[in-house]
Each structure stands twice: as C-alpha cells, then as structure tokens.
Amino acid sequence: MRDYSDKMYAICCRYFMCPDDAQECLQKAFIQTFQHIHTFKGDSQLSTWLHRITVNCALMQIRSHKSKRLSSISNLDDFSQRYNSYGERTVFSDFQGNNIENMFEKIELKTDMADLIFQLPEKYCNVLMLRDIQELSTKESAQVLAISEGSVKTQLHRARLLLTALLKGSGKHVND
C-alpha cells in the first residue's frame, strides 16, 4: 500500500489545493480500495485500478460540495455546435436549443477555472483532468477510465469545445 500511496496522494493534491481535503480524499480512496480489492481481477495494472478509484473519490468529494448555481452545467450532456448553410458557426446549444454561451455569466479565471471544470458533466470533467491537467496519454487515460481510446479523444474534444463555449459567453477576465 505504501508503494502506491504517494502517487495516489499526488492525484488528490491535483484536485484539492487544501491539504486537509486531499488527505480526506486519500482516506476515502483507501477505504474504497480495501472494500473492493477482492473485485480486482488483474485485467489492468493495479496502479491503473487505484488511479481510477482515487479519481472517482475526488470527484465524488467535489460534487458533494458543488455550487448550486452551476448545476445547470453538470446536466449538460447533449450539446452541439450548429452551423448555417455555408458551414459557419451559429449557436452552440443544448438539445433544447438553448445557447450554452449564455448560461454562465462572468468567470474570474484562475480562481474559478478549476471550479468550472469540476462542474462539467462527469465524463468530460474526468477526461479533461486526466489528459489536460494530469497530462496522461490517451492510452493511459483510456485504461483509468475503462473506455476506448477513441472515446477518450471524442470526449476530450467535446469537453474542450464545451469549456470554450462557456468561457466565450462569460466574458473572460484574466486576473493579474
């Protein structure tokens, strides 16, 4: 357990600035590990399995504290960019046709960026955290999330597009 604890703690520290929150996350991850170790079948590396548990615990802990004003973003699963007859972008909208760029007002970057990412739908938050923040490869991310590499690429691209639309509509303010 000690062999993996530092790596798991490093993952927790990526999600939580506060050491107390990171340690709470690590404890929960170990509890989950002890409770479910008998289900580990060896079809992936143990480190990958532990990584997945740690990520899931972190996200559950974050979502238990999430801000209510951002819950509309968490429910965004079906969205798409619309185009006109010239193939030019028109609206980035959800399945009801609501313009996503108007959903979120002002975001103060560097203070709210992490919070915004945590509010995204879970699959998009997961893949953004693994690929763009923790800089895992597509293959490693696919193993942690137990999805195909193609799904990682698709979900990452959609996550980035969603983030771009939300930030565009917010009127970005870069803090000094």
Added chain:
Amino acid sequence: MLMIKRLMTKYVPGMLTCQEVDGFLYDFHQGNLSFSQQFTFKMHISMCRECKSYVNDYKDNIRLSKEGFVIAEPIDKVPEALMTAILKARYSHDAAVKVAQDHKD
C-alpha cells in the same frame, strides 16, 4: 472578407468550411494532421477571423485549465500520521470482520 471566404469555400477545391475546421481542430492541436491537411487548415484560418479566434481560444483554454490547477507547494509524501491512521483503521476493520465470522461459525 466574409464574401471572399464564402466564394473560395464554394469554388476552390480543398478549401475547408468552418464546420470542417472544427472536425480537424482536435488533431491540429495534437499535431496529428498531415502536411496537406495542415496547409488547408492554416489557409482557412488565415482567411477566417472567427476561426482564427476560435482556434486561439481553444488553445488558450487548455493552457488556462492547467494554470487553474497549478499546485503552489511541492507535493509531499503522504504524512506519516495519516498513513498510520489508515493502516490502523484497516487492521481494526479486518479484526472486526474476523470476529464477526468466528461468531457466525
């Protein structure tokens, strides 16, 4: 400029639409496009202000995402007290499970 772009998209072979640019955006950012694909991609964004801005925003937001998670202090090893507490809880749990099983038998 918009009219020129629309005319070129319609009549010049290989010219991308903004929709097609979106389709290539991920691979462009990852450096996965072939030379000819890169050429047509860059040609479009040189002519399309919206796409140029869109591509820059896409790239900037990835950078901003990373900056939102920069850890100020170096990551320490797991505090020893925490590790001791976790192991103690583990052994207590195992002991409790064993007692329950023995009682059942």
